Amino acid sequence: MGIDEQKSAKRRGMIQAATALFAKKGHHRTTVDEITKEAGVAKGTFYLYFRDKEELLKLVMQELLEKHKLAYEVLGATPCPKERLRQYIAWELKFIAENADFARLNLNALGAVDKSLIEWYSMIQREHMEFLEGVIEEGCAKGYFKEMDSTRAARFLRGVVFMFQAGRILKPQAQGDMEGDVDFIYSTFLGGVQAD
Amino acid sequence: MGIDEQKSAKRRGMIQAATALFAKKGHHRTTVDEITKEAGVAKGTFYLYFRDKEELLKLVMQELLEKHKLAYEVLGATPCPKERLRQYIAWELKFIAENADFARLNLNALGAVDKSLIEWYSMIQREHMEFLEGVIEEGCAKGYFKEMDSTRAARFLRGVVFMFQAGRILKPQAQGDMEGDVDFIYSTFLGGVQAD
Amino acid sequence: MGIDEQKSAKRRGMIQAATALFAKKGHHRTTVDEITKEAGVAKGTFYLYFRDKEELLKLVMQELLEKHKLAYEVLGATPCPKERLRQYIAWELKFIAENADFARLNLNALGAVDKSLIEWYSMIQREHMEFLEGVIEEGCAKGYFKEMDSTRAARFLRGVVFMFQAGRILKPQAQGDMEGDVDFIYSTFLGGVQAD
Amino acid sequence: MGIDEQKSAKRRGMIQAATALFAKKGHHRTTVDEITKEAGVAKGTFYLYFRDKEELLKLVMQELLEKHKLAYEVLGATPCPKERLRQYIAWELKFIAENADFARLNLNALGAVDKSLIEWYSMIQREHMEFLEGVIEEGCAKGYFKEMDSTRAARFLRGVVFMFQAGRILKPQAQGDMEGDVDFIYSTFLGGVQAD
DNA sequence: AATGAATGAGCGTTCATTCAT
DNA sequence: CATGAATGAACGCTCATTCAT
Structure with a gap:
C-alpha cells in the first residue's frame, strides 16, 4: 500500500464513518470524537483532512450526490419517455434500498x-424535477400524455416516489415486493396523465 | 385569575414559545433559555412544568396533532368518497399554509x-393513511374506483399531497394558485384510479 | 449579604483572580479554568458574568485605568507646574509600588x-503625554523652562519615569530609596530644561 | 555544499523565519508549523535542530543579542565620553529603525x-547600563559631569532613549527627524548632568 | 538526515439541569 | 410557586511534539 492509499484510507475511513453516523444520528448529534x-x-x-465538521458534512453530501447523479446518465439513454419514467421509478426505489x-x-x-x-x-430536488419535467414534456410532445403543467406533473410523481421511498427507509422490515x-x-400515474 | 389559570398561563406560554422556536430553528438549536x-x-x-426539553417537545407535538385531528372530523362528515378525497387535498394544502x-x-x-x-x-402518518385507506375502500366499494391495493393507493396520494405541501413550506414565496x-x-389521481 | 453583593462578589472575585493571574502569567497563559x-x-x-475571556481582559484593564486616572485629578490641583512635575514623578513611582x-x-x-x-x-500613554505636555507648556509660558518642543520633553520625562518604574517592577527586592x-x-530633568 | 552547510542552512532558515515571525506575532502566536x-x-x-520551541526562542534572542553587542565595540572606540554619549543615542535610534x-x-x-x-x-539591559555607567563615570572623572550616582544617571538616560525607541517601534509612520x-x-540630558 | 502524518492534552465556550433562596 | 445563579459535562478545535518511513 503506497502513501497515497494510506492517506486516502484514513480520509475514506472518516468519511464513511461520518456518513453512517450522520445518517444514524444526524450530524448535530455526531461528535468528531x-x-x-x-x-x-x-x-x-x-483536522488534518477536513477543515471542520461542516466541511466533512459537505463532502459526505457531495459524495452521495455524485453517486445519485450517475444513475441519471443511465436513465437518460432510454429513448421512450414512458419507459424512462418506469425506469426512474424502479431505479429510485432500488437506489434507496441500497443506499x-x-x-x-x-x-x-x-x-x-x-x-x-x-x-x-x-440541488437533489432540482435534479429530480428537471429530469421528470423533461420526460413529461417529451411524453406530451409525442402524444403519450395529455397536455398539462409539466412542473405540477413532475412534482406529483416525485411526491409519490418520495413517499414510497420514505416508507422503505423508515420501516425497512415492513417492505416487500418492490x-x-x-x-x-407507474400504471396509476400513467392512468392519470395519459392522453385520452 | 385563579392559581390554576396562572399555572396554565405559564405552561401555555412556554408551549407556544417552544412551538414557534422549534419550527423556526429546530428543537436542537432552541435552548431552554x-x-x-x-x-x-x-x-x-x-422545570416546574416539564420534566425536560424532550417532554416539552412531545407536548408541542401532541398539541399540533390534536389540531390536525380536528380537521378530519369535518372531512369525515362528507358522504361522497370522491368529494371527501377532494376536500382532503384542499384541506391539507390550506392547513399547511395556515399552520x-x-x-x-x-x-x-x-x-x-x-x-x-x-x-x-x-402517528400523523398513520392517521393520514387510515383516513385515505378508508376513503379509497369506500370508493372501491361504491364502484367509483377500480379494485386495487388501498394501502398503496393511500400512500400514493399521501406522497403527492406531501410534496405539494413541502413545496409550499420550503418556498412559500414561490407558491401561487392553490x-x-x-x-x-385531484383529477390526475382520479384519472389513475377510477373504474374503467 | 444581599443578592447584589453576592453577585458582585463572584464577579469581583473573578476580576481580581484574573488581574493577579494576567499580571503573573500573561493573559494568554491564563486559562478560564x-x-x-x-x-x-x-x-x-x-460566562454568566463575562461574554468571553477577551471581555474580562478589557474589564481588568478598564479597572486599572480608572484607578490610574484618579491620581491625575489630585495632581491637577497643584498650581505650580514645577511642583506638579515633582508630584507626578513621586506619584508614579509610588503608584507602581502599590499596584x-x-x-x-x-x-x-x-x-x-x-x-x-x-x-x-x-490610552495610558496618551494620558501621560497630555498631562506632561500640559505641565511643560505651562512651565514654558511662566518662564520656568526654556522654549522647547513640549512633545519631545514630555516623552523624555515619561521615558525616565518609565524606566525607574520598570526597575522597581522587575527587581522589587533591589529597590530602595524612592x-x-x-x-x-526631578533635579536632573529640571537642569536640562530650565530657562537659562 | 557540504553536509555541514546544508544543516546549517536549514537551521539558519528556521532561525530567521522565527525571528521575523516572533517579532510580528509574538512567540506565543507563532506556531512551529x-x-x-x-x-x-x-x-x-x-526537532532535529532544536529541542523545542523554547530553545529556538533562546537562540533567536541570543543572535539578536550578538548583533547588538557588536555596536558597542564601535562606540567604545570613541575617546571623549560626551561624544560617546551622543553616539550611543544616535546609534540606538538608528539600530532600532534598522532592526x-x-x-x-x-x-x-x-x-x-x-x-x-x-x-x-x-542581559540586554545590563549591557546598556554597564556601557552608560562607564561613560558617565568617565565623564565625571574628567570633570565634564557633576558628581552623581552613575547608576541612576545611566538608568535615566536609558529610559529616555528607550521611550524614543518605543515611539518609533509602535508608530513607525508617525516618526520623522531622528x-x-x-x-x-543629548542636550537636555547634558543640561541636567553637566558640571556647573 | 529528513519527512509529514499522527497524536492527544488542553483550550474556550455552550447549555440542560439543579437548587438555595 | 417562582426564581435565576450556579454547575459541570461535553463539544469543536489547536498545536507542540513524536515516530514510522
Missing part, C-alpha cells in the same frame, strides 16, 4: 435548518 | 433521529 | 500583539 | 512572563 473513534484514528487527525445512508440524509435534509443541508436538498410498488406507481 | 425568555418566565420555571409551525415540525420529524419525533411522525394545485392533484 | 478555580466558582459561572498588577500589565501591554492590549497601552530616585529625576 | 513552512522545511525537521525584529522582541521581553525572555531582557530627537535628548 465519535467519527474518529469509529474510523480508528486520533481526534486531531480529523440507506443517502436515503436517511435525504430525509434529514428535507426538514433541516442548516444552510448546507437545505442547499443540498434543493416490483409491485413500481408497477402500481 | 430562549423558550423561557420568549415566554417571559424564569429559566427554572421550565407553518405544524408544517415545519412535520418536515423535521420526517427526517428525525430522535425517537419521539419519529413516533410523532408515524386551487389549481388541488384540481391538478 | 484557572481564573474560576482561583475565584472558587465553576467554570460555567465565568504591582497594573504595573505588570502595563509592561505586558507595551510589547503586546493583541489589539486590545495595544489600545489600552496607547525619595532619592524622585529627587534625582 | 509556520516557522518550518516559512523556512521551507518539514515540520519534523524542527525591527530586535526592537519588537525587546518590547516583548520587557513585559514578558517567560523566564527566558525575562533573562534576555535583563537627528532632531538625538539632539534634543
Whole structure:
C-alpha cells in the first residue's frame, strides 16, 4: 500500500464513518470524537483532512450526490419517455434500498435548518424535477400524455416516489415486493396523465 | 385569575414559545433559555412544568396533532368518497399554509433521529393513511374506483399531497394558485384510479 | 449579604483572580479554568458574568485605568507646574509600588500583539503625554523652562519615569530609596530644561 | 555544499523565519508549523535542530543579542565620553529603525512572563547600563559631569532613549527627524548632568 | 538526515439541569 | 410557586511534539 492509499484510507475511513453516523444520528448529534473513534484514528487527525465538521458534512453530501447523479446518465439513454419514467421509478426505489445512508440524509435534509443541508436538498430536488419535467414534456410532445403543467406533473410523481421511498427507509422490515410498488406507481400515474 | 389559570398561563406560554422556536430553528438549536425568555418566565420555571426539553417537545407535538385531528372530523362528515378525497387535498394544502409551525415540525420529524419525533411522525402518518385507506375502500366499494391495493393507493396520494405541501413550506414565496394545485392533484389521481 | 453583593462578589472575585493571574502569567497563559478555580466558582459561572475571556481582559484593564486616572485629578490641583512635575514623578513611582498588577500589565501591554492590549497601552500613554505636555507648556509660558518642543520633553520625562518604574517592577527586592530616585529625576530633568 | 552547510542552512532558515515571525506575532502566536513552512522545511525537521520551541526562542534572542553587542565595540572606540554619549543615542535610534525584529522582541521581553525572555531582557539591559555607567563615570572623572550616582544617571538616560525607541517601534509612520530627537535628548540630558 | 502524518492534552465556550433562596 | 445563579459535562478545535518511513 503506497502513501497515497494510506492517506486516502484514513480520509475514506472518516468519511464513511461520518456518513453512517450522520445518517444514524444526524450530524448535530455526531461528535468528531465519535467519527474518529469509529474510523480508528486520533481526534486531531480529523483536522488534518477536513477543515471542520461542516466541511466533512459537505463532502459526505457531495459524495452521495455524485453517486445519485450517475444513475441519471443511465436513465437518460432510454429513448421512450414512458419507459424512462418506469425506469426512474424502479431505479429510485432500488437506489434507496441500497443506499440507506443517502436515503436517511435525504430525509434529514428535507426538514433541516442548516444552510448546507437545505442547499443540498434543493440541488437533489432540482435534479429530480428537471429530469421528470423533461420526460413529461417529451411524453406530451409525442402524444403519450395529455397536455398539462409539466412542473405540477413532475412534482406529483416525485411526491409519490418520495413517499414510497420514505416508507422503505423508515420501516425497512415492513417492505416487500418492490416490483409491485413500481408497477402500481407507474400504471396509476400513467392512468392519470395519459392522453385520452 | 385563579392559581390554576396562572399555572396554565405559564405552561401555555412556554408551549407556544417552544412551538414557534422549534419550527423556526429546530428543537436542537432552541435552548431552554430562549423558550423561557420568549415566554417571559424564569429559566427554572421550565422545570416546574416539564420534566425536560424532550417532554416539552412531545407536548408541542401532541398539541399540533390534536389540531390536525380536528380537521378530519369535518372531512369525515362528507358522504361522497370522491368529494371527501377532494376536500382532503384542499384541506391539507390550506392547513399547511395556515399552520407553518405544524408544517415545519412535520418536515423535521420526517427526517428525525430522535425517537419521539419519529413516533410523532408515524402517528400523523398513520392517521393520514387510515383516513385515505378508508376513503379509497369506500370508493372501491361504491364502484367509483377500480379494485386495487388501498394501502398503496393511500400512500400514493399521501406522497403527492406531501410534496405539494413541502413545496409550499420550503418556498412559500414561490407558491401561487392553490386551487389549481388541488384540481391538478385531484383529477390526475382520479384519472389513475377510477373504474374503467 | 444581599443578592447584589453576592453577585458582585463572584464577579469581583473573578476580576481580581484574573488581574493577579494576567499580571503573573500573561493573559494568554491564563486559562478560564484557572481564573474560576482561583475565584472558587465553576467554570460555567465565568460566562454568566463575562461574554468571553477577551471581555474580562478589557474589564481588568478598564479597572486599572480608572484607578490610574484618579491620581491625575489630585495632581491637577497643584498650581505650580514645577511642583506638579515633582508630584507626578513621586506619584508614579509610588503608584507602581502599590499596584504591582497594573504595573505588570502595563509592561505586558507595551510589547503586546493583541489589539486590545495595544489600545489600552496607547490610552495610558496618551494620558501621560497630555498631562506632561500640559505641565511643560505651562512651565514654558511662566518662564520656568526654556522654549522647547513640549512633545519631545514630555516623552523624555515619561521615558525616565518609565524606566525607574520598570526597575522597581522587575527587581522589587533591589529597590530602595524612592525619595532619592524622585529627587534625582526631578533635579536632573529640571537642569536640562530650565530657562537659562 | 557540504553536509555541514546544508544543516546549517536549514537551521539558519528556521532561525530567521522565527525571528521575523516572533517579532510580528509574538512567540506565543507563532506556531512551529509556520516557522518550518516559512523556512521551507518539514515540520519534523524542527526537532532535529532544536529541542523545542523554547530553545529556538533562546537562540533567536541570543543572535539578536550578538548583533547588538557588536555596536558597542564601535562606540567604545570613541575617546571623549560626551561624544560617546551622543553616539550611543544616535546609534540606538538608528539600530532600532534598522532592526525591527530586535526592537519588537525587546518590547516583548520587557513585559514578558517567560523566564527566558525575562533573562534576555535583563542581559540586554545590563549591557546598556554597564556601557552608560562607564561613560558617565568617565565623564565625571574628567570633570565634564557633576558628581552623581552613575547608576541612576545611566538608568535615566536609558529610559529616555528607550521611550524614543518605543515611539518609533509602535508608530513607525508617525516618526520623522531622528537627528532632531538625538539632539534634543543629548542636550537636555547634558543640561541636567553637566558640571556647573 | 529528513519527512509529514499522527497524536492527544488542553483550550474556550455552550447549555440542560439543579437548587438555595 | 417562582426564581435565576450556579454547575459541570461535553463539544469543536489547536498545536507542540513524536515516530514510522
